[in-house]
Amino acid sequence: MDSEKKKEYTRRVAQANSTEMVVIISDIALDYIDEAKRAFSSDTADEEGFHKAIGCIQGCIAELIESLHYEYSPAKELRSLYNFCLRRIAVSEAKKDPGILDEVVKVLKPLRDAYDQISGENKNGPVMGNSQTVYAGLTYGREELIENLSTNANRGYLV
Secondary structure (H helix, E strand, C coil): CCHHHHHHHHHHHHHCCHHHHHHHHHHHHHHHHHHHHHHHHCCCCCHHHHHHHHHHHHHHHHHHHHCCCCCCCHHHHHHHHHHHHHHHHHHHHHHCCHHHHHHHHHHHHHHHHHHHHHHHHCCCCCCCCCCCCCEEEEEECCCCEEEEEECCCCCCCCC
């Protein structure tokens, strides 16, 4: 994953509630699946990159399993789906077949979309307590765009 993607995810995580965190972790897993597929799509297969991406996908799925609340009914079913994903990822790695990861996408993508739909209903605050509020924007420089980041809560207005 390139540094720009990491910065984007860092910004999202800093402001996310618990439901949005599930969406973000799913997005990261899906990005790593794409990365694993790209590792074998070129003329020279990048086996090391494939294995690294597989490890990251497994880490994301493990984090999704750890985030389940078993006091609610769908948690056991979700765990079964996530365990299925882990098994298919392991088969993909053993056979060195990134095509098997499409089965994982078919499970993760609808779950991610469902969590995204309900994330607005979660009125809890951000998971990270002492994170800065991020206000970002672009301004025009003489020959380039300049990214601005303001961490001041009042953004220049007197309170």
